[in-house]
Amino acid sequence: MTDARQPSSGSRQRIDKWLFFARMVKSRSLAQVYVQNGSVRVNGERVVQPSFGVKAGDRIELALERRDVVLIVRLPGERRGPFEEAKLLYEDLTPPPDETKRLTPLEQASRTPGSGRPTKRDRRAIDQLTSEDD
Numbered sequence: 001m002t003d004a005r006q007p008s009s010g011s012r013q014r015i016d017k018w019l020f021f022a023r024m025v026k027s028r029s030l031a032q033v034y035v036q037n038g039s040v041r042v043n044g045e046r047v048v049q050p051s052f053g054v055k056a057g058d059r060i061e062l063a064l065e066r067r068d069v070v071l072i073v074r075l076p077g078e079r080r081g082p083f084e085e086a087k088l089l090y091e092d093l094t095p096p097p098d099e100t101k102r103l104t105p106l107e108q109a110s111r112t113p114g115s116g117r118p119t120k121r122d123r124r125a126i127d128q129l130t131s132e133d134d
Helices: 015-021 028-036 083-089 105-109 120-133
Strands: 040-042 059-063 068-073 090-092
Touching: 015 028, 015 040, 015 059, 015 083
Parallel strands: none
Antiparallel strands: 040 059, 059 068, 068 090
């Protein structure tokens, strides 16, 4: 006997609920905003209705604030559980981020010589040079 709340593997689930259960967004209302703004594509087609149904095998492309995510739906969600449980709902096909050189805090704080405003030491050297020319 199966539980009536538990969706079967061939059933469809609302896209906003699935995104929430898969922990892609923090709330269902935020998932609805992403869908209505056109930030979600299912199988290459833009989706604007939060009630759109997704099933196992669908490809979801989600444009989040800081990154784009490509997912394949494996299972419909039952609840918003921990991350380990949510990972089972999808297969992540997101390409790795571009390899940009990360600067350490020291590298960010230092500047190349001659760029920007002169330091106090540079200013004194400039003053010394200009005063000797007179």
